[in-house]
Structures are given as C-alpha cells and as structure tokens.
Amino acid sequence: MTDVMIDAQNVTRVYTIGARMLYALRAVSAQIRRGEFVAVVGPSGSGKSTLLNLVGGIDKPTSGQMWVDGARIDTLSENALAKWRRNHIGIVFQFFQLLPTLTALENVTLPMELRGDAARGRRPRAQAMLERVGLGARMEQLPSELSGGEQQRVALARALVNDPPILLADEPTGNLDTANAASIIALLRELADAGKTILLITHEANLARAAHRIILMRDGEIVGE
Numbered sequence: 001m002t003d004v005m006i007d008a009q010n011v012t013r014v015y016t017i018g019a020r021m022l023y024a025l026r027a028v029s030a031q032i033r034r035g036e037f038v039a040v041v042g043p044s045g046s047g048k049s050t051l052l053n054l055v056g057g058i059d060k061p062t063s064g065q066m067w068v069d070g071a072r073i074d075t076l077s078e079n080a081l082a083k084w085r086r087n088h089i090g091i092v093f094q095f096f097q098l099l100p101t102l103t104a105l106e107n108v109t110l111p112m113e114l115r116g117d118a119a120r121g122r123r124p125r126a127q128a129m130l131e132r133v134g135l136g137a138r139m140e141q142l143p144s145e146l147s148g149g150e151q152q153r154v155a156l157a158r159a160l161v162n163d164p165p166i167l168l169a170d171e172p173t174g175n176l177d178t179a180n181a182a183s184i185i186a187l188l189r190e191l192a193d194a195g196k197t198i199l200l201i202t203h204e205a206n207l208a209r210a211a212h213r214i215i216l217m218r219d220g221e222i223v224g225e
C-alpha cells in the first residue's frame with residue numbers, strides 16, 4: 001500500500017470545438033497522499049472540474065496517465081471504471097445530479113443498491129448519513145421540493161454513504177449559508193482526520209484554508225501550492 005493515493009502524470013485534456021483546440025488541462029502533474037485533504041482553487045474555466053472528473057474516472061485524459069489508489073484508471077474500459085468507482089470514489093458534482101424522481105432517502109440509498117449491499121442495512125445507513133448532513137427532517141422529499149443547499153447536502157450524503165476512501169467534491173458548499181458551509185467543512189475535516197482522501201474544489205478562501213494543502217490552477221495548469 002503506497003502513501004500516494006492520487007497520482008496525475010502529465011495529464012492533458014483537450015476539447016476540440018470545430019477547428020479549435022481547447023486545452024482544459026495542460027500536462028498537469030500532481031500527487032495527493034492517502035488521508036490528505038486538498039483544496040483546488042482557481043478562476044472559472046481554469047480546469048478544476050476537468051481535473052476532478054479525470055481523478056474520478058468520469059472522463060479520460062487526452063494524454064498522460066492517471067493513477068488512483070495504485071491502479072492506472074485512464075486505460076480502463078467504461079464497465080471496469082464504473083465498477084472501480086463504486087468501491088473507490090464518492091463524488092459531489094458541481095450541479096448535484098440527483099435523480100429527480102427519487103426522494104432524498106432513495107437518492108442516498110442508491111449507491112448501496114448499486115454495490116449490491118443487503119437491503120436490510122441500507123435504509124438506516126442512508127438515514128444516518130442524511131442526519132449527519134443536517135437533513136434528518138427532509139428525507140422523504142424529492143429534489144424539486146428541496147432548496148439548493150439541501151440538494152447539495154443530499155449529494156454529499158450520497159457521495160459518502162458507501163464510505164469510499166476518496167471523496168471528490170466540486171463546490172459542495174456553493175449553495176450553503178455560512179453556518180451550514182462551516183458545518184460541512186468541519187465534517188470534511190473530520191473525515192480527512194479519519195483517513196479519507198479529499199479533493200475539494202472551492203471558490204471560498206476561508207473554506208480552502210480548512211484543507212491541509214491548496215492547489216492553485218490557472219489556464220489548465222497548476223501554478224502554485
């Protein structure tokens with residue numbers, strides 16, 4: 001078991017738009033240790049979500065290698081990646097991506113179903129996770145019946161319910177008021193202290209300061225730490 005959890009090696013992601021090549025990431029190399037809590041900051045369009053998607057195996061680099069938890073993931077098939085994600089990664093997407101026809105509780109139960117957990121244990125675990133993010137009283141509501149900040153916390157509960165070794169969170173507090181944002185960041189700190197590896201994208205400097213380390217991106221490159 002190596003100390004390095006995430007190892008991006010010269011990772012480039014190019015989007016082709018008509019005849020134009022857009023470099024979302026330019027030969028980015030970064031290493032994140034097991035149990036490290038890293039914040040990624042940088043202007044809009046600097047490549048933060050692109051990097052997070054590559055670490056999570058949601059997207060593949062145009063060139064370079066992505067190693068996560070000792071495995072090279074950029075060469076895996078879609079099927080193998082889907083399976084790998086279930087056991088390694090929890091993701092909070094920038095725009096939540098909750099399933100609209102499922103209640104908060106059902107959304108949080110889903111990752112356990114996909115992993116094939118026994119039915120009996122799922123509901124109490126989903127409930128406990130929702131309570132942990134402060135949504136104990138909202139479990140039976142649909143996403144459309146929840147505020148933006150509440151939906152965001154459902155997405156966090158869903159990302160954490162399988163207790164993945166790695167949590168990737170794209171602006172997980174962007175829709176929260178100061179008090180709720182602070183309690184979510186405290187939760188992330190607690191998880192990191194318990195050994196989870198966390199990659200957090202945020203615009204808010206005071207939230208980034210809660211991390212062990214800050215990576216600064218600009219124009220598809222890491223320009224500072």
Ligand SMILES: Nc1ncnc2c1ncn2[C@@H]1O[C@H](COP(=O)(O)OP(=O)(O)OP(=O)(O)O)[C@@H](O)[C@H]1O
Pocket residue numbers: 015016017022023024042043044045046047048049050051094
């Ligand atoms: N599917 C896509 N097709 C073409 N270009 C894309 C695509 N996704 C992202 N880009 C471009 O890649 C660059 C990096 O995008 P990315 O979403 O990683 O930025 P970001 O740092 O997360 O920004 P924000 O803070 O606004 O979320 C941007 O210039 C964006 O326009």
Ligand SMILES: [Mg+2]
Pocket residue numbers: 048049050094170
């Ligand atoms: Mg983004």
